[in-house]
Amino acid sequence: MKKMNEEDFRFLEKYNKPGPRYTSYPTAPMFSENFTADDFISEIIETNKDENASPISLYFHFLFCAKLCYFCGCNMRITSDRNLIARYNDYLKREVLLIKKFLSKKRKVAQMHWGGGTPSYLLPDEIKDFGEFIRANFEFSADAEIGVEIDPRGLTKEHMEAFRSVGFNRISMGVQDFDPKVQRAINRIQTEEITKRAIDWARQLGFESVNIDLIYGLPHQTLESFSITVDKTIQMSPDRVAVFNYAHVPWLKKHQKLIKAEDLPKAEEKLKILKMTIEKMTSAGYEYIGMDHFAKSTDELAIAQKNNSLHRNFQGYSTKAGCDVYAFGVSAISQFENIYAQNTKDLKEYFERIGAGRPATKVGYRMSADDRIRKETIMQLMCHLKIDKRKIEQKFGIRFDEYFADSITQLETFIADGLVENKKDEIRVKEYGKFVIRNIAMCFDAYLQKIMAEKPIFSKTV
Ligand code: SF4
Numbered sequence: 001m002k003k004m005n006e007e008d009f010r011f012l013e014k015y016n017k018p019g020p021r022y023t024s025y026p027t028a029p030m031f032s033e034n035f036t037a038d039d040f041i042s043e044i045i046e047t048n049k050d051e052n053a054s055p056i057s058l059y060f061h062f063l064f065c066a067k068l069c070y071f072c073g074c075n076m077r078i079t080s081d082r083n084l085i086a087r088y089n090d091y092l093k094r095e096v097l098l099i100k101k102f103l104s105k106k107r108k109v110a111q112m113h114w115g116g117g118t119p120s121y122l123l124p125d126e127i128k129d130f131g132e133f134i135r136a137n138f139e140f141s142a143d144a145e146i147g148v149e150i151d152p153r154g155l156t157k158e159h160m161e162a163f164r165s166v167g168f169n170r171i172s173m174g175v176q177d178f179d180p181k182v183q184r185a186i187n188r189i190q191t192e193e194i195t196k197r198a199i200d201w202a203r204q205l206g207f208e209s210v211n212i213d214l215i216y217g218l219p220h221q222t223l224e225s226f227s228i229t230v231d232k233t234i235q236m237s238p239d240r241v242a243v244f245n246y247a248h249v250p251w252l253k254k255h256q257k258l259i260k261a262e263d264l265p266k267a268e269e270k271l272k273i274l275k276m277t278i279e280k281m282t283s284a285g286y287e288y289i290g291m292d293h294f295a296k297s298t299d300e301l302a303i304a305q306k307n308n309s310l311h312r313n314f315q316g317y318s319t320k321a322g323c324d325v326y327a328f329g330v331s332a333i334s335q336f337e338n339i340y341a342q343n344t345k346d347l348k349e350y351f352e353r354i355g356a357g358r359p360a361t362k363v364g365y366r367m368s369a370d371d372r373i374r375k376e377t378i379m380q381l382m383c384h385l386k387i388d389k390r391k392i393e394q395k396f397g398i399r400f401d402e403y404f405a406d407s408i409t410q411l412e413t414f415i416a417d418g419l420v421e422n423k424k425d426e427i428r429v430k431e432y433g434k435f436v437i438r439n440i441a442m443c444f445d446a447y448l449q450k451i452m453a454e455k456p457i458f459s460k461t462v
Pocket of ligand 1: 068069074118
């Protein structure tokens with residue numbers, strides 16, 4: 001990547017405005033209570049009639065954490081009440097049994113992910129118990145991707161052995177930043193030794209892929225300080241690295257008020273940090289997959305991007321395209337070809353609904369024909385950094401340039417800035433366009449203006 005000069009920064013700064021991360025299209029603010037639990041069940045029944053229905057993906061949301069990280073944007077609860085955690089696990093099982101009875105027995109699990117919250121806050125016996133329960137209720141394909149988010153703090157080798165014993169083959173761990181000053185400001189003290197120890201256990205136990213999450217834009221970060229964090233990360237040689245942009249949205253996440261706005265790096269410093277990170281990671285042999293993600297060229301994600309088989313869902317990038325995602329737990333979002341269904345974010349309501357034998361669906365969305373066209377277009381951009389106009393035309397029977405005339409007009413500013421190329425057969429994101437991929441995708445979003453006018457819900461893109 002060529003050196004970025006001051007002028008490059010100026011034009012990139014102009015795109016630094018609020019926007020979605022496009023883990024779905026339409027994005028979550030479009031979900032509504034008009035889509036009910038009954039709609040969700042009907043869709044499950046409908047999509048399981050097909051004898052050849054695709055494999056499925058399972059997501060479990062383990063809600064609880066031991067200690068609050070001030071930057072946290074997840075749906076989580078801090079607790080030390082082990083009875084509450086055990087009760088929640090029990091309700092997750094009940095939810096599985098409730099939904100599973102509508103599923104075709106022929107559908108295997110191609111992917112499973114445990115997120116949260118902190119799944120490794122479960123005790124080793126709880127991990128084994130829940131994992132065995134899932135194994136007893138679903139058949140997994142031999143090459144299933146089975147991943148879990150762990151927190152190296154409080155982790156023991158017994159936790160890792162428990163995950164491995166029930167088939168997990170991928171782990172992802174939050175690090176955020178190795179700098180102690182930054183760690184103090186975000187209330188997450190995690191020494192390098194602890195992180196390194198977790199990676200060593202993963203390697204010893206035969207996990208196939210190790211991911212580290214970093215966050216840029218945290219309080220007190222500078223180009224120099226984060227450069228050291230990136231170097232240390234590279235030394236640990238994870239297979240994948242995600243470098244997220246901190247979303248400071250204290251009006252949505254009240255605890256983020258514990259982070260002082262004046263301690264946050266300015267937009268220009270963040271851009272420099274992002275650019276430095278991309279340069280260092282790619283020089284160290286990692287491929288830049290797209291928004292926030294790097295993977296070793298031998299990793300499945302990098303291979304999938306080259307083969308155009310990369311896919312994006314609420315868990316980020318995935319190699320398992322076309323799987324319906326069945327999600328369980330508080331706030332979890334199921335996603336099928338035609339619908340999204342999100343569970344309640346309220347723990348009490350979750351217990352009540354599941355306790356009464358009803359799905360915990362709170363909001364959802366049924367996609368229109370236009371939504372499907374735009375979803376495919378935006379996902380091509382996010383996953384392949386280009387849009388294959390002919391493919392979209394063939395799949396949906398439209399004339400791309402006519403259908404997206406407005407979007408193409410919106411792209412003109414990116415084209416003028418050398419970030420995007422609009423060719424006869426494809427729209428291609430150029431080198432620096434990767435920095436503002438969300439903004440480019442926003443040109444194809446039919447609902448963005450409506451959402452932005454109603455709620456200030458998104459974080460800034462850089
Ligand atoms: S461990 Fe993860 S989910 Fe829990 S508070 Fe920290 S960032 Fe949030």
